[in-house]
Amino acid sequence: MExxxxxxxATTPVHPKVIEAMLPVTQEVYGxxxxxxxxxxKARRILDQARRTAAKSIGANEKEIVFTSGGTEADNLAIIGxxxxxxxxxxxxxxxxxxxxxxxxxAEYLESTGFEVTYLPVDETGSVxxxxxKEALREDTILVSIMMVNNExxxxxxxxxxxxxLKDHQAAFHxxxxxxxxxxxxxxxxxxxxxxxxxxxxxxxxxxxxxxYVREGTTLASLQHGGEQERKRRAGTENVPAVKGMEEAIxxxxxxxxxxxxxxxxxxxxxxxxxxxxxxNYTVNGSEDKCMESIVNISFPGTNVETMLTNFDLSGVAASxxxxxxxxxxxxxxxxxxxxxxxxxxxxxxxxxxFGLANTEENVKEAARKVSQIVHRLSE
Amino acid sequence: MKEPKDTRVVVGMSGGVDxxxxxxxxxxxxxxxxxxxxxNWDDTDENGVCTATEDYEDVIRVCNQxxxxxxxxxxxxxxxxxxxxxxxxxxKKGRTPxxxxxxxxxxxxxxxxxxxxxxxxxYLATGHYAQVRENDGVYEMLRGVDHNKDQTYFLNQLSQDxxxxxxxxxxxxxxxxxxxxxxxxxxxxxxxxxSTGICFIGERNFKDFLSEYLPAQPGNMETLDxxxxxxxxxxxxxxxxQRQGLGIGGAGDPWFVVGKNVEDNILYVGQGFHHDAxxxxxxxxxxxGWTKGExxxxxxxxxxxxxxxxxxxxxxxxPLEDGRLKVTFDEPERAITPGQAVVFYDGDVCLxxxxxxxxxxxxxxxTYVG
Numbered sequence: 001m002e003x004x005x006x007x008x009x010a011t012t013p014v015h016p017k018v019i020e021a022m023l024p025v026t027q028e029v030y031g032x033x034x035x036x037x038x039x040x041x042k043a044r045r046i047l048d049q050a051r052r053t054a055a056k057s058i059g060a061n062e063k064e065i066v067f068t069s070g071g072t073e074a075d076n077l078a079i080i081g082x083x084x085x086x087x088x089x090x091x092x093x094x095x096x097x098x099x100x101x102x103x104x105x106x107a108e109y110l111e112s113t114g115f116e117v118t119y120l121p122v123d124e125t126g127s128v129x130x131x132x133x134k135e136a137l138r139e140d141t142i143l144v145s146i147m148m149v150n151n152e153x154x155x156x157x158x159x160x161x162x163x164x165x166l167k168d169h170q171a172a173f174h175x176x177x178x179x180x181x182x183x184x185x186x187x188x189x190x191x192x193x194x195x196x197x198x199x200x201x202x203x204x205x206x207x208x209x210x211x212x213y214v215r216e217g218t219t220l221a222s223l224q225h226g227g228e229q230e231r232k233r234r235a236g237t238e239n240v241p242a243v244k245g246m247e248e249a250i251x252x253x254x255x256x257x258x259x260x261x262x263x264x265x266x267x268x269x270x271x272x273x274x275x276x277x278x279x280x281n282y283t284v285n286g287s288e289d290k291c292m293e294s295i296v297n298i299s300f301p302g303t304n305v306e307t308m309l310t311n312f313d314l315s316g317v318a319a320s321x322x323x324x325x326x327x328x329x330x331x332x333x334x335x336x337x338x339x340x341x342x343x344x345x346x347x348x349x350x351x352x353x354x355f356g357l358a359n360t361e362e363n364v365k366e367a368a369r370k371v372s373q374i375v376h377r378l379s380e
Numbered sequence: 381m382k383e384p385k386d387t388r389v390v391v392g393m394s395g396g397v398d399x400x401x402x403x404x405x406x407x408x409x410x411x412x413x414x415x416x417x418x419x420n421w422d423d424t425d426e427n428g429v430c431t432a433t434e435d436y437e438d439v440i441r442v443c444n445q446x447x448x449x450x451x452x453x454x455x456x457x458x459x460x461x462x463x464x465x466x467x468x469x470x471x472k473k474g475r476t477p478x479x480x481x482x483x484x485x486x487x488x489x490x491x492x493x494x495x496x497x498x499x500x501x502x503y504l505a506t507g508h509y510a511q512v513r514e515n516d517g518v519y520e521m522l523r524g525v526d527h528n529k530d531q532t533y534f535l536n537q538l539s540q541d542x543x544x545x546x547x548x549x550x551x552x553x554x555x556x557x558x559x560x561x562x563x564x565x566x567x568x569x570x571x572x573x574x575s576t577g578i579c580f581i582g583e584r585n586f587k588d589f590l591s592e593y594l595p596a597q598p599g600n601m602e603t604l605d606x607x608x609x610x611x612x613x614x615x616x617x618x619x620x621x622q623r624q625g626l627g628i629g630g631a632g633d634p635w636f637v638v639g640k641n642v643e644d645n646i647l648y649v650g651q652g653f654h655h656d657a658x659x660x661x662x663x664x665x666x667x668x669g670w671t672k673g674e675x676x677x678x679x680x681x682x683x684x685x686x687x688x689x690x691x692x693x694x695x696x697x698x699p700l701e702d703g704r705l706k707v708t709f710d711e712p713e714r715a716i717t718p719g720q721a722v723v724f725y726d727g728d729v730c731l732x733x734x735x736x737x738x739x740x741x742x743x744x745x746x747t748y749v750g
Contacts (some may be wrong), residue, residue, distance in 0.1 A: 307498050310451045314414065314499060378498060 003316040004367040008356030009151055009179060009204075009266050009295050010320055012135075014245070015204040021248035026241040034229060034239055043240045051249035054211050057250050059187035060194065064231045066212045067243055071153075071178040071199030074212040075102040077223055077234065078195040081144045085223035088206075089170060096120045097333045098130050099147055105177055107145070120146075122338050125287035126155030133162050141171040148186075149179040152335040152352055153296025155233075163192035172218055176203055182253035183294065184260055193305025194218045199310040200242065204357055205249030209242035214346045220320040221289065258312070264293035267355040267364045274368030277344065280375050284337060285350055295354045297336075299346040302379050308351060310348065311374045319353050382502065384410035389503045389547060391415050392488060393442070393450070395435030398412035400569045401440045401558045402549040406505060407446045409440040415443040416500065418492055420459035420483070421580040431582060455491050462486035468593055471616040472605040474642035475719030479578055481733075485537040485669075493545060493703035496605065510535055510730075511544050512550030514546060518541035521619065521671045522728045533688045536723040536733030537669040584625030587617050599645035604638065604657055604748060612647040615640050620749060621658055621684045621715030622659035639748030648748050657748070659712040660741045665722050665734035666704045672731070675699065682724040682726075682731060686716055705734050718750055 006053040020129050031039030055062045068074045107117045118136045150161050166173045174195035182203045196213040226235030285297040305321045332347035393401040393415045416441045419432045434462035443450035463482045470477035496504045508531045509524030524530040562570035581589045596614030609628050618637045628635040638657040639648035639729045650657050683692035716739045723733035739746040
């Protein structure tokens with residue numbers, strides 16, 4: 001039985017060219033980029049080059065890129081680092097209740113140390129209202145953190161409007177762009193954000209690497225203490241091979257952006273069409289015209305997530321509920337709860353399918369047929 | 381009969397050594413094995429660690445060693461509704477319930493079995509010490525070969541439609557053999573301590589646990605003649621035949637719980653392990669279940685257990701017209717406790733069981749046992 005991977009929002013296969021790029025670095029470039037000898041310089045050159053590529057990908061300058069161990073660390077550094085550096089200016093933070101846990105739990109941690117956090121709701125389409133952000137803003141607000149694309153639903157948030165709203169406010173604006181980066185064009189010369197968090201492994205790069213964009217002039221306290229790497233913002237010897245791999249991944253995705261988007265759009269369409277042809281009872285969660293091509297979150301009335309995902313896996317289809325698992329048991333999705341209210345059936349009968357390089361037209365349709373069979377069998 | 385490789389067996393895995401070895405054996409026999417962890421209770425210990433998370437981690441480790449898929453399923457709501465609510469209700473009535481019997485009947489071999497079947501399983505396996513044998517299309521449940529670990533007492537409510545779908549791979553093994561297999565195969569759980577007590581209480585103090593859910597009503601401790609001997613902390617904290625925690629000093633034999641008066645909130649105590657009030661010669665039981673399906677209509681001789689890990693005693697079982705059972709003992713029995721299960725055997729075959737409602741002495745109901 002061939003297994004079909006429809007969970008690219010969780011992580012992606014590493015592109016062969018990425019491996020190719022990393023291999024010689026792993027084999028030969030073992031110097032410490034901070035060292036003052038030629039071995040160190042060789043490693044440092046790789047970092048510098050990658051930093052330029054990362055910066056260019058969003059229209060930033062090199063000094064504004066901090067390499068991290070991934071998206072979670074980038075979010076934590078942005079949120080906790082900003083709060084710690086600006087606590088004299090105020091203790092109020094605004095975010096939404098559909099953020100990734102890397103943001104939500106960082107915010108909760110800050111609450112426990114005396115910060116005040118406003119969690120904005122979303123409407124049924126999955127979007128935050130700009131008006132709500134405006135109303136929540138206070139004089140002592142020091143940070144607003146809103147993700148660009150939701151990892152469970154694929155819904156895009158009105159980041160530009162929020163950025164514009166914040167132009168004349170002291171609050172720093174952070175956006176987790178982990179799910180958007182690469183596919184959505186981002187230019188920090190146009191978009192008035194101060195901080196952006198990116199992960200390498202969501203764009204066919206290696207795991208354990210990511211970066212944070214920090215606009216020049218944004219004050220940030222470092223969370224990790226030690227050496228003076230990353231201009232004192234992130235201590236610890238850089239993961240040079242992984243950074244090299246991420247650089248390659250960035251170049252590949254930027255080059256193929258339009259083709260990928262078109263491909264994933266067509267995968268989504270074929271997946272949904274197949275479900276319809278197979279007479280499956282389903283609804284798509286969130287507004288379809290504000291949704292990323294690569295993600296679709298589907299509610300199957302009358303089913304339950306646990307039984308569905310287990311059955312999918314046993315028949316070779318890998319998807320996820322998008323929500324957190326504790327002791328393996330699935331908690332109702334906090335994102336869908338925010339959209340539809342706690343206790344709504346959709347919070348426990350919805351599955352996230354996400355498309356990427358592991359997919360072909362054929363395996364997407366095949367997966368949809370398997371999903372259909374299981375849904376029919378379980379609703380007998 | 382399908383080949384093992386085409387036969388899917390879902391193994392209920394708790395993270396303990398028994399279910400780990402059950403999965404190991406099935407895998408060695410070539411079955412299509414799927415490990416599933418069942419979460420029935422939401423619990424966090426004093427260090428903020430969820431005990432279920434730790435157990436599931438062990439399940440994951442073992443399943444990865446065996447190279448079988450693993451999943452978890454949540455039955456907290458069903459467990460609360462079907463088992464825990466019953467447990468509390470019984471205590472409120474002054475009885476001593478057996479939540480494990482109810483858990484097997486309502487959760488493990490009902491909700492969980494249904495879940496396993498919805499995953500395309502042919503069988504559900506667990507690490508229980510019991511055996512199933514087919515005899516002309518009739519499934520019999522037999523005691524585990526290790527009589528000291530035999531768990532048929534807790535499984536007495538399983539019926540034919542369940543028994544035809546279950547496997548107990550450990551039934552023919554001694555516990556020490558199971559440990560040995562776990563160690564030989566270097567299973568992650570090989571050295572893990574066996575769990576004790578009621579699953580949702582774990583290692584905690586029973587009294588503290590119960591007091592979180594039921595209000596304790598302290599009252600008098602009296603002899604059956606009405607002599608006040610002290611105070612009790614709440615009837616639910618005591619069970620018949622218990623010696624510990626009474627705090628009655630003085631000369632002579634130690635004191636024991638011999639009965640409860642729920643209406644007047646009195647705990648009856650008596651002196652001596654063999655106090656006459658603790659002995660009875662029969663009982664009435666309800667909610668009978670028969671493993672072979674058909675309920676008996678005529679009186680019959682059998683052996684019985686009135687609590688777990690007790691030697692069998694000879695009894696005569698008489699089905700009453702209202703569906704209840706009258707059980708007469710060959711010899712007087714000590715501390716028969718309402719709420720506990722009475723389980724019947726014919727040799728090694730577990731015939732079924734019922735819940736003890738009334739204790740009889742010379743054909744009369746004993747009124748002081750609650």
